[in-house]
Amino acid sequence: MAVFSRVRDIFAANMTEILDRAEDPARMIRMIILEMEETLVEVRASAARAIADGKEMRRALSRLEALQNSWTEKAELALSKDREDLAKQALIERQKATDMAEGLREEIEQIDATLRSYEADIAKLQAKLREARARQNAIASRLESAVSRAKARELLHGNRTEDAFSRFEMLERRADLAEGQADALALEGPKGLEEELNELRSSDKVDEELAALKAKMAERKKD
Structure with missing residues (x-):
């Protein structure tokens, strides 16, 4: 039962x-x-x-x-x-x-x-x-x-995902900074041949003007 x-x-x-x-x-x-x-x-x-x-x-x-x-x-x-x-x-x-x-x-x-x-x-x-x-x-x-x-x-x-993305952003900022520094160094690199020749021409002109100025002042002293 x-x-x-x-x-x-x-x-x-x-x-x-x-x-x-x-x-x-x-x-x-x-x-x-x-x-x-x-x-x-x-x-x-x-x-x-x-x-x-x-x-x-x-x-x-x-x-x-x-x-x-x-x-x-x-x-x-x-x-x-x-x-x-x-x-x-x-x-x-x-x-x-x-x-x-x-x-x-x-x-x-x-x-x-x-x-x-x-x-x-x-x-x-x-x-x-x-x-x-x-x-x-x-x-x-x-x-x-x-x-x-x-x-x-x-x-x-969750926090784990947010932390991971925060790390990604930090790495991206570091990468951007490194790339910017590399670009800046490229701009400040060695001078080209044309630039050096132009500087030499400018230097000659300055020397000529200096010599002319000295001669002029010398004549004034004689007078």
Whole structure:
């Protein structure tokens, strides 16, 4: 009866409602699956015992039916010998065997009905178990997806990402500075031939003007 009570409770349970109320759905569904598996094992064990009992009762019924035939033959033999008293006793014994056989048939019918109930319960339990395992896989997938999304959000919006981009910007600034310095050095590089010649021409002119100025001042002193 305890097994049947547990089975009925499982059948009556609304798995979605149970999971919605649970604080930890993954843990709850593991407990539900464990309960179903244990109950399924118990139901199958009870069904196996019922099958064994049914087989034993059918063997006993066969023996009782053979005994009834035997007492019928004995009653007929007694009547053939004009021993009605013995025939009557034989019929009494046959009736006892008949009553016992009827009792066994009723018990066998009850066992068969119980087995049909077990078979139906086993099928329903297996269906519920498949549903629970499917829910378990779905919950596991959702949890894995949620963890992946959380990691992605943390990567996109977390401090680690901001620090990384800050380092990128610092490196870019250093690269810009280095490039600017290289460009400046290129501008201040060695003078070209044309530039040196122009400087020499300018220097000659300055020297000529200086010499002319000196000569002019010398003439003024003589005067």
